[in-house]
Amino acid sequence: EKKAIKSGASKAYIVDAKEEFVKDYVWPTVKAGAIYEGKYLLGTSFARPLIGKILVDIAKKEGADAIAHGATGKGNDQVRFELTIKALAPNMKIIAPWREWDLKSRTDCMEYAAKHDIPVVATKS
16 A cells, blocks of 8 residues: 555555455356466466456546556556456546556666655566
């Protein structure tokens, strides 16, 4: 929560979505036998739609007109978040700092965090 406020958020929500995740995402996926390449469970990939849903729920509750996410331009997380947000809130603006700000690398992000005294647990490499 402190990190969110220090990063510029006016309010932070900590949501315990474990039960919903297991009931509505994990269990149906296990029942369907959805395993990537026969050995990888899909926990990370199908957690993103739940996170997107929660972001939309909170944005609507707060009367927000935009949702920001920190997914990088490299992976599929940005797609998973944004498709979920657009499906549930088609008029919601999406702010993606990796695409909109002058942050072109992990080093740029680390330097931004250091400059703004935002604690991060990561390395520049």
